[in-house]
Amino acid sequence: MKLKEVKEILSAQVIVEGSEELELLSGCGADLMSDVLAFSKENTVLLTGLTNPQVIRTAEMTDLSLIIFVRGKQPPVETIELAKDRGIPLMSTDKPLYQACGLLYSAGLRAEKLAKLE
Amino acid sequence: MQKDEIKQVILDCEVEAGDFSVGGEASSKLKSLLHKLGIPAQTIRKIAIATYELEINIIIHTYGGSLKAEVTPSEIRVIASDKGPGIADLEKAFQPGYSTASQKAREMGFGAGMGLCNIKRYSDELNVETEVGKGTEIEARIYLRESGDSNE
Numbered sequence: 710m711k712l713k714e715v716k717e718i719l720s721a722q723v724i725v726e727g728s729e730e731l732e733l734l735s736g737c738g739a740d741l742m743s744d745v746l747a748f749s750k751e752n753t754v755l756l757t758g759l760t761n762p763q764v765i766r767t768a769e770m771t772d773l774s775l776i777i778f779v780r781g782k783q784p785p786v787e788t789i790e791l792a793k794d795r796g797i798p799l800m801s802t803d804k805p806l807y808q809a810c811g812l813l814y815s816a817g818l819r820a821e822k823l824a825k826l827e
Numbered sequence: 828m829q830k831d832e833i834k835q836v837i838l839d840c841e842v843e844a845g846d847f848s849v850g851g852e853a854s855s856k857l858k859s860l861l862h863k864l865g866i867p868a869q870t871i872r873k874i875a876i877a878t879y880e881l882e883i884n885i886i887i888h889t890y891g892g893s894l895k896a897e898v899t900p901s902e903i904r905v906i907a908s909d910k911g912p913g914i915a916d917l918e919k920a921f922q923p924g925y926s927t928a929s930q931k932a933r934e935m936g937f938g939a940g941m942g943l944c945n946i947k948r949y950s951d952e953l954n955v956e957t958e959v960g961k962g963t964e965i966e967a968r969i970y971l972r973e974s975g976d977s978n979e
Contacts, residue, residue, distance in 0.1 A: 741936055744941060747941050764936065
């Protein structure tokens with residue numbers, strides 16, 4: 710699923726630009742950092758309510774492709790600056806986490822597999 | 828000189844207790860260095876996650892410490908040491924979901940109780956030395972395999 714499709718499905722607002730053609734292969738919804746770090750695969754979109762800058766570090770460590778803040782949350786400027794510096798696109802949607810995940814899943818975005826990195 | 832004694836220290840920095848604002852910078856630096864060394868992306872991700880968890884643990888749980896990374900021809904070693912307080916119950920600390928993180932840390936999204944489990948999962952060898960009242964040293968070793976180690 711391309712970034713532009715995700716944006717459309719969630720009626721999301723762009724905070725830090727990313728390539729519209731960016732291909733996303735799976736999704737992950739989580740509000741705890743280490744839970745995100747336990748599941749990690751490339752080309753994943755993270756849906757979360759966590760807006761502090763550490764969410765960008767987490768994304769960087771696990772090569773996440775896109776972060777979407779749910780429930781209309783707006784990240785602080787430190788988070789935005791770090792995301793720009795690290796090249797990680799950010800968006801925000803008014804939808805709650807459950808609904809946002811459900812919409813993407815129904816549209817064909819696979820769940821994150823808990824795959825052990827060998 | 829033995830072959831496995833040829834090691835290069837590529838990272839050696841202090842990590843301050845409670846410093847969430849720069850938390851993750853050391854891990855990020857290491858990740859870039861490994862990329863420049865031509866280490867495969869899959870291996871870098873394992874090291875990055877283990878290092879980040881180690882770094883954040885120093886910030887959340889200790890009085891401060893340091894993070895060091897060494898490269899040898901066969902492996903990368905990441906060593907996290909701190910000045911205390913030491914881990915009281917090591918077995919519990921490794922249990923998924925068990926956390927002694929402060930309220931402040933939890934509000935930031937930490938304290939899921941997965942840190943040590945994640946480090947163990949992503950390391951090929953893990954050595955932990957700890958003493959209550961003194962401090963802890965954790966050494967995570969990730970092997971550098973021959974090409975063809977990627978396994979999605």
